[in-house]
Amino acid sequence: MSEADLTNDWILAETPDRPEEACGVFGAYAPGEDVARLTYFGLHALQHRGQESAGIAVADGHTLTVNKDLGLVPQVFKESDLTTLVGHVAIGHTRYSTTGSSSRWENAQPMVSSIGPTTIALAHNGNLVNTVDLRDKMKGKGFRFRSTTDSEVIASLVDYFTQQENSMRAGIRETMKRISGAYAVVLMSEEALYAFRDPYGVRPLVLGRLGEGWVVASETCGLDIIGAKYVRDIAPGEMVKIGSEGLESQQAVPAQKPSLCMFEFIYFARPDSVMYDCTLYEARSRMGEAMARSAPVEADMVIGVPDSGVPAAVGFARESGIPFGEGLVKNRYVGRTFISPTESLRQQGIRLKLNPLRHVIEGKRLIVTDDSIVRGNTSRKLVALLRDAGAVEVHMRITSPPVKWPCFYGIDTDTQEQLIGAVKTVEEVREFIGADSLAYLSIEDMVAATGAPHEDYCLACFNGDYPVDIPDSVKAGKLSLESIG
Numbered sequence: 001m002s003e004a005d006l007t008n009d010w011i012l013a014e015t016p017d018r019p020e021e022a023c024g025v026f027g028a029y030a031p032g033e034d035v036a037r038l039t040y041f042g043l044h045a046l047q048h049r050g051q052e053s054a055g056i057a058v059a060d061g062h063t064l065t066v067n068k069d070l071g072l073v074p075q076v077f078k079e080s081d082l083t084t085l086v087g088h089v090a091i092g093h094t095r096y097s098t099t100g101s102s103s104r105w106e107n108a109q110p111m112v113s114s115i116g117p118t119t120i121a122l123a124h125n126g127n128l129v130n131t132v133d134l135r136d137k138m139k140g141k142g143f144r145f146r147s148t149t150d151s152e153v154i155a156s157l158v159d160y161f162t163q164q165e166n167s168m169r170a171g172i173r174e175t176m177k178r179i180s181g182a183y184a185v186v187l188m189s190e191e192a193l194y195a196f197r198d199p200y201g202v203r204p205l206v207l208g209r210l211g212e213g214w215v216v217a218s219e220t221c222g223l224d225i226i227g228a229k230y231v232r233d234i235a236p237g238e239m240v241k242i243g244s245e246g247l248e249s250q251q252a253v254p255a256q257k258p259s260l261c262m263f264e265f266i267y268f269a270r271p272d273s274v275m276y277d278c279t280l281y282e283a284r285s286r287m288g289e290a291m292a293r294s295a296p297v298e299a300d301m302v303i304g305v306p307d308s309g310v311p312a313a314v315g316f317a318r319e320s321g322i323p324f325g326e327g328l329v330k331n332r333y334v335g336r337t338f339i340s341p342t343e344s345l346r347q348q349g350i351r352l353k354l355n356p357l358r359h360v361i362e363g364k365r366l367i368v369t370d371d372s373i374v375r376g377n378t379s380r381k382l383v384a385l386l387r388d389a390g391a392v393e394v395h396m397r398i399t400s401p402p403v404k405w406p407c408f409y410g411i412d413t414d415t416q417e418q419l420i421g422a423v424k425t426v427e428e429v430r431e432f433i434g435a436d437s438l439a440y441l442s443i444e445d446m447v448a449a450t451g452a453p454h455e456d457y458c459l460a461c462f463n464g465d466y467p468v469d470i471p472d473s474v475k476a477g478k479l480s481l482e483s484i485g
Contacts, residue, residue, distance in 0.1 A: 023109070023125040023410075024049035025205070026222050027091040027186035029193040029242040030213025036085035038215070038226050039092040043073045045225040046218055048270060049125070050096035053108035057121035059190040060087035064119040068093075068108040089193050091186045093123035107147045111155045115162045115171075120189050122158070124151040125218055126182035126203040127410035129474050134178065154179060158187065172196055172239055173252040181468055182261075182409035184234070186216055192243035196252060200259040200467050201236035202409050202458055204275060214242045219273040230274070259458035259467040263411060265450050266400045267308045267371045276452040281311045286449035287399035287441055288315025288369055295439030296320060297395045299365040303327035305382065306354065312369040312399045320367075327361045327368075327386070328354045350381045362390030372400045376420040379433040387434075396435040401443050402426070405464045408474060 024046030028035045039056050054076040055068025065085055069076045073094060093109040110121035128134070131150040134157065139145070143156045154175060162171025172187070172194060182202035187194040195216040197205045208215040208228035215228045223230055234240060239252040261268070264275060271281035288304075288311065302324050304313030317324035331353055366386060373379050373396075383394050402421025416422050420429055430438035443462055447454050460466045 023096060023123070024094040024218040024222070025091070025123045025125045025184060025186045025216075026093075026218070027089075027123075027188065027193050027195060027216040028210070028213065029089045030210055030215070031088040033088075033210070033213055034082075035087060035090035036082045038210075039090045040073065040077055040082060041225050042215070042217055042222040043092045043094050045221045045270070046094055047073055049218060049268065050094035053095040054093065055108050055110050055123070056085060056090060056092045057110040057112065057123075057188060058085040058087040058090040059119075059121075059188060061191050063087075064112070064121060064188070064190050066110060066112050066121060068110065070108060089188050089191070091121055091123050091188050091193070107149050109149075109151055111147070111149070111152050113152075113155045113159055115159045115168075118162075118168075118189050120155065120158065120168075120187060122151060122155045122185060122187045124149075124154060125184045125205075125410065126198065127408065128153065128179050128181035128183065129408050129468060129470050130180045132473070133471075150181075154183070154185065155187075168192075168194065169239065169241055169250070173250075176237070176239070176253045184218065192241055194239065194241050195234055196239040197234045197236055198468075199237035199253050199256045200458070201233075201255075202259050202261050202467070204260065204264060204269070205234040207231045207234055207240070214247055216240075219269050219275075221270045221273045224272070257467055258456040260456060261409065261411070262400075262446070262457045262459050263372075263461070266446070271307070271311060276450060276456065278451045283450045284308060284311035284371075284399065285315035285318075287446060288312030288317075288397075289319040290315075290445040290449055291369065291397045291399055291439070291441050292316040292319035294442065294445060295397060295437075297367060297437055299367045299393065299395060301325040301327065301361070301364050302367045302369065303361070305368065305370040306330040309368075309370045309399075312371070312397075313367075316367060316369055316397065322367065325360055327357055327366065329357060330354055350378065350385055354382075354385070356385055356389035358389045361386060364391055365393035365395070366391045367395045367397055369397045369399060371398070372403060373398055373420060373429065373433070374403050375418060376429060376432050379435075383434045393436045394434075395437045396430075396433065396439075398438070398440045400446055401440050401462045402429075403461050405461050405466075407461050408466070408470050409458070409460075409468065411461075 026039055026042035028038045036058050053070045054073045057066040067081050110123045112121050128150040134153050138156045157175040158171050161174035162168050165171055183198045184203040184205035185196050208223035208230050210228040220230050237253040237255040241248045265283050269280045273280050302313045302317040302322050304310035386394050403419050404422040458467050
């Protein structure tokens, strides 16, 4: 968990000090199963991907019912809620907003709309880069929007083209031809489940088998929790329909260069999830090993910033021979809350998330592994916290390169001027955070740790090479265009 989990907007009253993921999606077509309960537990496993709102839609062949609200999954759903959601097909969503206000109930998903006599619900992970243009065009066709999300734009396009083509699959296919950016979408009607993914595969989406039923989820951990077996990834540009006739697949739009977001491996996905046939724990551990080889330093102990920094610390310790230790304790029950802390508690900042084990780290020279530094404020607080607890040296080792470019595909990053890696040298960042030394992992070593080729990833936040073209009007809000050659 590292920098994103060390801070909340209500704790530090400032932008989170690292990239934040957009959402998690889940879908189940399983006649005879309690699909609402399956979806609840699937969302529970995907809670790390979004903590602002949660929702579940269920249909029984005739009626589609939705329950959604602001808050964490256990805050939104009670036992009594699940018992009223009866059917054989369901989708669910956990949200972190990157487009649209997080405080509006209307922006919670699944989104619901009507296509003639048919009701649909849609949940989306990712971010479109041509939302404004599409929204204006749909308004010109008489569509009215209740939310401020690009997900509602997708639903409106599906609505329009389904009526034009007289086919849901054709409507989705025509929609996919027009939307640009990153998207992993689950959609349901009263009778069937649909799933589709952008042609670059920026956001993950997997398919699983549960008895005679089928499940789709953002990560394999969403399958594991309900006992579903992983079958395969939904391919880039693919659309699947799951209904009474079984699973039907088609390549809705041509696949492009594979561009899975590298931050899935660095931070976003749970360590027990599998991507590219590699567990995230294994990849992060290898990153730590590579870090030990490329940036060794004399020290007494290696510790990781919970949770994503811990596997890297294990790998660093294994490779270097320096003992691994648990130097930071995470408070796992501090999530997003609607109750603001007092000013004195707010000043504690990082301690609301992490507390150092003084008796473990006092008098020690520490190597601290973390997954990324975006603005640097939390790393600075962390170094100070460890020094206050008695560490005599703090050597920061970051298992990713400096983040120099903002993301437009569903990760909430600052403008380029606010990315510390874009405006400061490594030595200047080290001085800012107060560490005795600082080293980043190279792009080559980071990618090699995953076992997949360099060409299979989106690395835009590190090298500025965006796989999906970004309109100038969208770039203008986050990017200094003159900074890119």
